[in-house]
Amino acid sequence: MSSSYFEHDADIGIIGRGLTIEQSFEAAAHAVFAVITNIEAIKPQTAVVIEFEEADLELALVIWLNQILGKSRELGMVFGHFYIHRQDDHWHGKVLGEPWRDGLERGVEVKGATLTMLSVKQIGPIWESRCVVDV
């Protein structure tokens, strides 16, 4: 599982890769929150469940990332650990993190994932999920 970035004029392109679709989604979420803070410093104190229905893999990626970002703002938390499982069109995720506290690095706010450069595809044995996030 790995995260990386690609260029966009005004915002940031994020890439998640893994051996399964789910792993690539988890890596994509990792890429998003690594923009927001030093993700290694986040303690997995509290778990938050993310659930949704979506048949389209690409739209599911956008919904997954935006649901996490929405929970982050709603609960005043920052997340560093991401798990998701798919059964047919039902997606069940769990993210772990903690409330913002002094000492956590303040990076850049990610307002949301977009449909720009959006793709979820298999390249050889690896699944790759990517999109541009709006900052």
Add this chain to the structure above:
Amino acid sequence: MNIQSLKALHSYLWTLPKSKDEARAEILLYGSQPLLASMDDKVLEQIANVAALPGLVGTAMTMPDAHWGYGFPIGGVAAFDAEQGGIISAGGVGFDISCGIRCLRSNLKLADAAPLLQRLADRLFATIPAGVGEEGNIHLNPQQLDQVLTGGAQWAVKQGYGNPADLEFIEENGRAGGAVPDNVSELAKKRQRGEMGTLGSGNHYLEVQVVEKIYDQPIAQAFGLQEGQLVISIHCGSRGLGHQIGTDYLIMLAKAANRLGIRLPDRELACAPIKSPEGQRYLGAMNAAINCALANRQILTHLTRETFNEIFPQAVLETLFDVSHNTCKEETHEVDGKPRVLHVHRKGATRAFGPGHPRLPQRYRDVGQPVIIGGSMGTGSYILAGTRSNPAFASCSHGAGRAMSRNQALKQWQGKTLIQELLQQGILIRTRSMRGAAEEAPGAYKDVDVVAEVTEQAGLARRVALLRPKVCIKG
């Protein structure tokens, strides 16, 4: 951008000739040859897609600060006629709905205020919630949030945030009609409950600026501007709520495209006929987000005044004007000699009504609407005035536009070093994010002087004043 494919109509106006099999309207690109050459090729691809949307009136246009956006290019302008099957596009409005700039003029002179600017910077940084993870002091229950979404800045003034006099100088007098809070998802509303009165992050800022140069004395006088005067610019938008509305409707409209008979070359152009149920639902939600943004800037205006008055008890901050960048608004424009009611999308573009326009406040009716082109934290910003002869559905540039990506900027600058360098230039930066500071380095932006000059040369607006930053609060 490969400008070999373009045809110059004059030095500041270009078009992209159509191939025989292209079923699209004409495209007009405002800008100088160097500005166009510096744009990403994606700008051309995106505006060509816009030109193929149903019900487009006239031409699809880009402003001199255009760059690669989401579906529409940032700096894209397009008008649609609801009576002729015209569409409304979530991608044509963008994610940070009604992101814009509130400009306040003060009665303070830099020469008098300079000794206290450091204290002012510290206090503004303490009182203006800015940056990732920062919440405001205003927490709304669901009923109160719905009131924000229908009331906009008018709601904020009723709650004691600012003065009734502010409202005259905000587009739509501070309240967009047609807002339907029920069309806004619960997730969008939950995201906003702690975000009212917050600045955000990225390219958002609150700047204390000095009027360094006046280009047009009579208009500057009407705007209440003179050299050496301090003004304040607040750049922010509809925060998490606006973004969630954008996402919710992009997905909904993209899925509905086939059923609505719309071919989408790019899913982010997701749209619906204005008169369709889907189009009306998006309009209701988008207007709610506009009101959220207007209320947000009104609250920040109030917080700014309180902070100024702590340090300068004699300070009076009046709203010069409040412009929105990411909107679709119903307006009447003359097309082929006849007035037509159009839905004008401005994605990263500013409305710029010329002199005599009935929707301008009386104070500016003879000189045109104040237009603000925001620059970077180290260079400057411009105040311009709308022109009667504006050929772009009364639209013009909104900012300098990025010259390089955030990743490239991170490789080139370090936040701490940059802040020190700006301090040596007399600019006080306050931020919690060194990464954010590096990404927003002045060198990562195009030359705002060129954008403003070209905007004037293209006949979109005329320069009135140049503002230089003295204090910048960044998210």
